[in-house]
Amino acid sequence: MSNEIIRESVLTCPECGAQTKQTMPTDSCQYFYQCPECNALLRPKGKDCCVFCSYGSVPCPPVQAAMGSTR
Numbered sequence: 001m002s003n004e005i006i007r008e009s010v011l012t013c014p015e016c017g018a019q020t021k022q023t024m025p026t027d028s029c030q031y032f033y034q035c036p037e038c039n040a041l042l043r044p045k046g047k048d049c050c051v052f053c054s055y056g057s058v059p060c061p062p063v064q065a066a067m068g069s070t071r
Ligand SMILES: [Zn+2]
Pocket: 013, 014, 015, 016, 017, 018, 035, 036, 037, 038, 039, 040
């Protein structure tokens, strides 16, 4: 019953290590993210659906919802 969707994720840039707190949109995935420190354009790794799943401290809301709901 306590499946709260976390909306804030800390993105860590793989290029320069800068950490930026971002608020995630709950209904969409963010596929690109540009690091404010080094301007690197981040893209999801492998099969990840968005940059938050690859570089964020918390996966994106749709993934959290999928993990929370037992199917
Ligand atoms: Zn960077």
